[in-house]
Amino acid sequence: MKKSLLFVAAMFAAVCANAQGTWNAVPSTAAVDDVVVxxxxxxxxxxxxxxxxxxxxxxxxxxxxxxSDPTAAETFVVDGKTFSKAYIQGGTNGVDGSLDKAGSTSAHVEFTPAVAGKVYVAAKYGKNKKIWTAKVPQSVIDAEELDYADMSAYATNVWGQYITADGGLNAEQTVTDADVYAALAYDVEPGNTYFFWVSGSKIMLCGLAFDTNGAGISNAVAEKANVNAPIYNLAGQRVNANFKGIAIQNGKKFVNVK
Structure with missing residues (x-):
C-alpha cells in the first residue's frame, strides 16, 4: 500500500514539476506610484x-x-510568454558586482527554484546599464555567510553584460538609441538562490516566468542520495534525512521512505 501511495505521490509531483508559470509584476488594478514592496x-x-x-x-x-499605467501598457512576447510593458521599480541603484549601495541593499530579485528549469526576467532594460546574476548555494545562505558587498564569488554567465537590441547579452554596449523590453532567460537548479540586479539603476521589472525544462517522472529517481548533501522538499525548504516523501538532493528528485 505504501509503495502504491508513493508512486501516486511521485506522479502528482511530476505533474506539478512540469507546471509553467508567468507573473506580471503590475496588477491590472494598480495605479502609478502604488507601493508593491x-x-x-x-x-x-x-x-x-x-x-x-x-x-x-x-x-x-x-x-x-x-x-507605469497598466491600463495603457502594451505587451511583448518572448518564447510564447506574454508580458505587460507596465513595470515596477525599486529605489536603490544596483552596483557593479555588489548588492551594497552606500550601506543599503540594492533593489534586486531573489529566485529560489525547487526543481531545475529556466527563469525569464522580463524588464525594460536600460541601454547603458549592466546586468548581473549571482548563483548562491543554500548552504551559504543558511550559514549567513553571504557578503552582499562582493557577490563575485557567485558570478554566472549573466554577469556585467549589456542588453542587445534583440534581447540578448553582450560584453560591450551595442544599443545606443533606446531602452529594450526583453525577457532574459537563464538556467537554474534547486539548492541555490539566484540574485538578479542592474547596476547604475533600479530594475524596471515587468515580470517573471519559469519553465521546468520537462522535469517529470523521468527525473524522479528512486535512489538514496548522498547523506552528506542538503535535502530539500518540493517547496524548496531544507529538510533532514528523516523526511518522508518526494525529496531533492544534489539536484535530483528521489522517494525517501526512511
Whole structure:
C-alpha cells in the first residue's frame, strides 16, 4: 500500500514539476506610484502564478512602486510568454558586482527554484546599464555567510553584460538609441538562490516566468542520495534525512521512505 501511495505521490509531483508559470509584476488594478514592496522588507511575490519556486523582491533603502499605467501598457512576447510593458521599480541603484549601495541593499530579485528549469526576467532594460546574476548555494545562505558587498564569488554567465537590441547579452554596449523590453532567460537548479540586479539603476521589472525544462517522472529517481548533501522538499525548504516523501538532493528528485 505504501509503495502504491508513493508512486501516486511521485506522479502528482511530476505533474506539478512540469507546471509553467508567468507573473506580471503590475496588477491590472494598480495605479502609478502604488507601493508593491515596502523598503527594507524582503517580500515574496508571484506565489499563485509561479509554481515550484519562491520569488522575493528586496530593496533595503526604498519602496518598490508601480512606475507605469497598466491600463495603457502594451505587451511583448518572448518564447510564447506574454508580458505587460507596465513595470515596477525599486529605489536603490544596483552596483557593479555588489548588492551594497552606500550601506543599503540594492533593489534586486531573489529566485529560489525547487526543481531545475529556466527563469525569464522580463524588464525594460536600460541601454547603458549592466546586468548581473549571482548563483548562491543554500548552504551559504543558511550559514549567513553571504557578503552582499562582493557577490563575485557567485558570478554566472549573466554577469556585467549589456542588453542587445534583440534581447540578448553582450560584453560591450551595442544599443545606443533606446531602452529594450526583453525577457532574459537563464538556467537554474534547486539548492541555490539566484540574485538578479542592474547596476547604475533600479530594475524596471515587468515580470517573471519559469519553465521546468520537462522535469517529470523521468527525473524522479528512486535512489538514496548522498547523506552528506542538503535535502530539500518540493517547496524548496531544507529538510533532514528523516523526511518522508518526494525529496531533492544534489539536484535530483528521489522517494525517501526512511
Amino acid at each position: 515596502p523598503a527594507g522588507t524582503p517580500t515574496e511575490v508571484a506565489t499563485s502564478e509561479i509554481q515550484n519556486a519562491k520569488v522575493v523582491l528586496v530593496d533595503g533603502g526604498a519602496n518598490w512602486t508601480v512606475k
